[in-house]
Amino acid sequence: MSGRVLVGVKRVIDYAVKIRVKPDNTGVVTDGVKHSMNPFCEIAVEEAVKLKEKKLIKEVVAVSCGPQQSQETIRTALAMGADRGIHVEVSGKDYENLGPLQVSKILAALAKKEDAQLILLGKQAIDDDCNQTGQMTAALLDWPQGTFASEVSLEGDKINLVREIDGGLEHIKINTPAVVTADLRLNTPRYATLPNIMKAKKKKIATMKPADLGVDLTSRLEVLKVEEPPQRQAGMKVETVEDLVGKLKEAGRI
Amino acid sequence: MTKYQRSSFEYLKPFLFCPSSALSLCLSGCRSLYQLAELPETHQILRQTCRDYADRELTPIAAKLDKEHVYPAKQIQELGTMGVMAVEVPEELGGAGMDYLAYSLAIEEISRGCASTGVRGAKEQKKQWIQPFTTGEKVGCFALSEPGNGSDAGAASTLARQEGDEWVLNGTKAWITNGWDASATVVFATTDKKLKHKGISAFLIPMPHPGLSLGKKEDKLGIRASSTANIILEDCRIPLGNMLGPRGAGFKIAMQTLDSGRIGIASQALGIAQASLDCAADYAHKRTAFGAPIGKLQAIQFKLADMAVAVESARLLTWKAALLRDSKKPFTKEAAMAKLAASEAATFCSHQAIQVLGGMGYVTDMPAERHYRDARITEIYEGTSEIQRLVIGSQLLKEYQL
Numbered sequence: 277m278s279g280r281v282l283v284g285v286k287r288v289i290d291y292a293v294k295i296r297v298k299p300d301n302t303g304v305v306t307d308g309v310k311h312s313m314n315p316f317c318e319i320a321v322e323e324a325v326k327l328k329e330k331k332l333i334k335e336v337v338a339v340s341c342g343p344q345q346s347q348e349t350i351r352t353a354l355a356m357g358a359d360r361g362i363h364v365e366v367s368g369k370d371y372e373n374l375g376p377l378q379v380s381k382i383l384a385a386l387a388k389k390e391d392a393q394l395i396l397l398g399k400q401a402i403d404d405d406c407n408q409t410g411q412m413t414a415a416l417l418d419w420p421q422g423t424f425a426s427e428v429s430l431e432g433d434k435i436n437l438v439r440e441i442d443g444g445l446e447h448i449k450i451n452t453p454a455v456v457t458a459d460l461r462l463n464t465p466r467y468a469t470l471p472n473i474m475k476a477k478k479k480k481i482a483t484m485k486p487a488d489l490g491v492d493l494t495s496r497l498e499v500l501k502v503e504e505p506p507q508r509q510a511g512m513k514v515e516t517v518e519d520l521v522g523k524l525k526e527a528g529r530i
Numbered sequence: 531m532t533k534y535q536r537s538s539f540e541y542l543k544p545f546l547f548c549p550s551s552a553l554s555l556c557l558s559g560c561r562s563l564y565q566l567a568e569l570p571e572t573h574q575i576l577r578q579t580c581r582d583y584a585d586r587e588l589t590p591i592a593a594k595l596d597k598e599h600v601y602p603a604k605q606i607q608e609l610g611t612m613g614v615m616a617v618e619v620p621e622e623l624g625g626a627g628m629d630y631l632a633y634s635l636a637i638e639e640i641s642r643g644c645a646s647t648g649v650r651g652a653k654e655q656k657k658q659w660i661q662p663f664t665t666g667e668k669v670g671c672f673a674l675s676e677p678g679n680g681s682d683a684g685a686a687s688t689l690a691r692q693e694g695d696e697w698v699l700n701g702t703k704a705w706i707t708n709g710w711d712a713s714a715t716v717v718f719a720t721t722d723k724k725l726k727h728k729g730i731s732a733f734l735i736p737m738p739h740p741g742l743s744l745g746k747k748e749d750k751l752g753i754r755a756s757s758t759a760n761i762i763l764e765d766c767r768i769p770l771g772n773m774l775g776p777r778g779a780g781f782k783i784a785m786q787t788l789d790s791g792r793i794g795i796a797s798q799a800l801g802i803a804q805a806s807l808d809c810a811a812d813y814a815h816k817r818t819a820f821g822a823p824i825g826k827l828q829a830i831q832f833k834l835a836d837m838a839v840a841v842e843s844a845r846l847l848t849w850k851a852a853l854l855r856d857s858k859k860p861f862t863k864e865a866a867m868a869k870l871a872a873s874e875a876a877t878f879c880s881h882q883a884i885q886v887l888g889g890m891g892y893v894t895d896m897p898a899e900r901h902y903r904d905a906r907i908t909e910i911y912e913g914t915s916e917i918q919r920l921v922i923g924s925q926l927l928k929e930y931q932l
Contacts, residue, residue: 312578348571355575468579470613470626470636477572 316398584643641801741766
């Protein structure tokens, strides 16, 4: 058991920013817009650091795929307590077309290369809401997966997980190595302390290209158009349930 | 060199070969001036962390703290855990091991959220004198002003006389920030009246202590979540070893401490000014009048522009003073300039913010009125604007050898 955990962190547009669609409808405006670490990735980093503090794992490696600026996101993970970082450089058109499938291939290759015991990811990114990377990575590696985790505990070489699902909470036990994706209530991410921010400066971030890992970045998807959701129309008030049923029938909804 | 330093350096290269003596004076005074265009990455992360903390933990409670005069104990503790209260203390001693620029950024972002919490952080830096006597979690306070003299610091009427192996202090100190929450205080008292300001010495008194009592908490216009009170000394006896520095060095210690303190207060004022600007700009976006958001009107744009220039120039002065201090160069003049510019920017910006908000600026529903009240003290404490001008003036004259 290497005791090594890979944590994936994604650089996304900050949750507080108002998103605007580009005039040519090919995507959203990202230039000059504030970016930060995906909130679910923060939760994943926090969980990894907690496991290390409990001495259940030995090393936390933060990984990010993207352009030069992704290093800032890795640096934030280091300031939260990760030991070292890996930046897989993807820029330009490749970055625009980068999706869960390519990222999972990269993570799978890295997991083998780094002999990782556990991969911790956020359940989904707040920009594309795909909710696929964790699941795909597990499938590519043929590893068990614990997604939407709200509680994680290591027991020997197994992991006890509580998953938040539509029906309630599901308790499962999976073998390691495994992929776990973090849901909102797993933990509350810490603020980086100043001493840790200073220590992060000295921690290493290795850079590599997807080709170094033997990963082909060709996308199977093509974005045709990006547009804003339709403006919300005003609703109307009705007096009785009969009125409501009548109106719904009129609109052809029932 | 980082990517940022390299690009700034390229831009400045043509100027470096200019034979202007003024330019070389400027460059020799601050070799890191070109770094001010972009902050180093660690400082950016620090600034973002403090900003996130302020936005999530301080801004939502600031109005309540102000209204109820409540001291934000939990938040101060959390900031302590984050290392914000011991920024300059080396890592081996449990501090953050960062520089004064980092400290200035931290105080600015925290003050943006809540000025009272910011003033606690700013005053904390004086703890260096108290460090040997208290553990990390405790808070100290700095007692220089008296009811009879604020700006006239050299006329300390608090007296200290030696009796055997003890110092006995008598007198009253006024306007002491954090008086009610401190575990120790540095008191400046006259040991030799004939020597005037060269006869003042500094003493450390743990709190509580027999002979030391606190006056009532002042009911202030602003920074209401922070406590201010008198410290009364009546035959307060302390061991001889509690004198800080040599006898008669008190005034010098006070002035040196104030130099650094001014950068802290400048940062606090910047936070208030920035918060006012943010508030006004946000309102200008949303409020419509004359058929469009008021941000479209030139009158409003000119106000916002003036506010932004005031904040940014004060910020650069503050960073410069911090960088000079970090390079261990003289920074008295720059610290005074920073404090003067930042405090006047804070009062100007908060005043204009209320104007932009109109009626909404006058009520407690919006933070503009709180910023106006919080800003006012920054022109007074840690050296009034008039004293700052005296300091700058006399430093300038020295430079021109007049």
